[in-house]
Amino acid sequence: MTRPSTPRRVLLATLALCGGAAFAAGSHHGPHGEHAAADSAIGQPGVAARASRSVRIDMNDRMRFSPERLAVRQGETVRLVVRNTGQVPHELSLGTLQDLLAHRDQMARQPGMAHAEPNQITLAPGQQGEIVWHFSRAGTVHFACLIPGHYEAGMRGEIQIRSSGQH
Numbered sequence: 001m002t003r004p005s006t007p008r009r010v011l012l013a014t015l016a017l018c019g020g021a022a023f024a025a026g027s028h029h030g031p032h033g034e035h036a037a038a039d040s041a042i043g044q045p046g047v048a049a050r051a052s053r054s055v056r057i058d059m060n061d062r063m064r065f066s067p068e069r070l071a072v073r074q075g076e077t078v079r080l081v082v083r084n085t086g087q088v089p090h091e092l093s094l095g096t097l098q099d100l101l102a103h104r105d106q107m108a109r110q111p112g113m114a115h116a117e118p119n120q121i122t123l124a125p126g127q128q129g130e131i132v133w134h135f136s137r138a139g140t141v142h143f144a145c146l147i148p149g150h151y152e153a154g155m156r157g158e159i160q161i162r163s164s165g166q167h
């Protein structure tokens with residue numbers, strides 16, 4: 001896989017905040033820090049103390065997540081420990097495929113913007129961070145790096161949420 005053609009200086013300009021992520025629209029903060037997110041199609045931000053397990057996801061300059069496929073159970077809260085092992089910034093955004101593609105297009109129009117959303121993390125080279133997520137619905141949650149050129153180069157993955165079937 002070739003490296004992206006996006007100039008590195010653009011990738012490093014990550015100070016501007018994302019102003020219009022669809023995810024945040026209509027969400028509100030619950031009494032204990034959990035969000036009742038409007039976009040429940042992918043679940044909700046989780047509480048770390050309730051996480052059943054941690055899963056590490058590495059991001060690298062070959063424009064891949066490792067692993068790029070995960071399986072969780074419906075109702076599970078998972079701590080996604082994300083690490084950038086590359087030499088340029090990367091990010092991990094959770095979303096429906098539709099939302100991710102819309103956000104990718106938005107970022108393409110505004111190179112260098114970063115986000116501050118609970119379903120997203122941007123990491124400088126060598127940094128590690130985490131997303132705690134509650135997967136409340138069965139189905140597929142997609143994830144991607146939406147820095148211009150990265151998704152197109154293959155930086156995307158899927159989380160399969162298996163139906164719990166019983167309580």
Ligand SMILES: [Cu+2]
Pocket residue numbers: 059063089090091145146147150155
């Ligand atoms: Cu990336």
